[in-house]
Amino acid sequence: MKILYYTSTGNNLFIAKQLGGELLSIPQLVKDNIYEIKDDSVGIVFPVFFATSPKTLREFVEKVNIHADYIFLICSYGSDGDYHALKIMKKTFNKRGININYTNSVLMVDNFLPVFDMAHEMEIKNDSDIEKQIEIIKNDIISKKDFIYSKKHFTNVPFIEKILESTMTSKYHIIADDGCSSCRICTKVCPRGNIEVIDGKPHFGEACDFCLSCVHHCKTHTLSINDEANPNERYINPNVKLSEIIKSNNLYQ
Template identity: 25%
Template sequence: MILYFSATGNTKYVAEMLAKKLGDESLDLIKRIRSNDHSVIRSQKPFVICTPIYVSYIPLFLEEFLRKQKFAGNRKVYFVFTSGGGHSGAAGAAAENIVRRKKMLYMGYVDVKMPNNYMALKFIPAPSDEKIIDMLKESRIQVFRAAHAVAREKRIRARHITQAENAATKALAVFWKRFMQPSKDFHATDKCIGCGKCASVCPLNNIELRDGRPVWKASCAHCMACIGNCPVEAIEYGSKTQKKPKYNIKKYSGKNGAAVRAALKLK
């Protein structure tokens, strides 16, 4: 079974492609994460957990969720990481720790390079349409690699990550969450139609509608789900996102993808 969390669609795209290749089912974890539902997930096939990389680590809220999650059936667990740079930092070690604590079998991970969705950071430029289309095409190679290993229930080799590197990276992720991800700069512009989509996609239940307008509370993972899923692109993060296109993979996949490719005169 393919399990995934995805804020702006990259990881969902990869998870669904993998599920299709494996003839397996995929499960979006968002509802469970939002409601702290850790009831048993059962599968006769290996578990494949797909997640974006945040600050070279597994999103901290997802790490906590997975620690508590109960699994039954197959004992093998793979991970697939999507990230803007194609490198998952110390996430492999975090994944291994989660799996070993459950006395399940850690089978390794695959990195998939996808468009960087972290638009709240000034120094990260938005990728161009050409680059995004290219990356989606390239991502198939890594998904194929993952599918090949999972179908045969074979271990995936990856670089060794020391516990020291893991601890240092986790400390950075905790620091980043505490001091570098304030939610006070999120706001809805006059374009806001009060539909509540932002509140419904927030994995931390951090957005509340007051008088029909979203208000951000303190606990934010900066996942970009609110900005990237707003149907009228009304959400900004201070001035940092104002001149950037609002990223969601939906603009580039399926029929929309064909339209973008046609506009760019790509095959």
């Protein structure tokens, strides 16, 4: 079994690790131009971004050829939009003639800083609930269960498809303040290789997924978002090491 994953703060890496098999980071596959994946079972594990998936992943899904008897899609999300994100990804694969056998979602800490307070999220998202959700999915996948997750539609589907992402990314932006220690962790956790530290200050290119990995991992709080719910709190999945996120996302290695 191969699991292709995308992560910014570790939730999806945690799910991927719990599910087992060979783990392949999607940003690294993109970097190495690998778009042919073959195994008996293949899964994609990804975060919901604006009720869809990160831009890198949407582009990847348009190109990747998966040759497998059993294909599954698992998303992690913090509040809503999981059904919609899975539906869109499944539809993209189906249009390309690739059948999806199983879709499901895991409710975890919502790392979207403008709206959610990380301290509160960590309090209300219970570790054992998360593990239970993953265990169910793991058993389903081992037994190659056919199942397509369905749920009531997220608020307003045409709105999501057309303008949710652009509305949110024009409303919120990453701010680089003084105080950078030039540790360069932001450059290594960015899944797009979009950050450079020049003269003690992070500089951003045009390829941002708005995944917020750089902001969550910035030890000096030099990086932040305008209008954060709680500017003092940051999140990294407690079961994942920084070195694992760097190994997943660093495109400069």
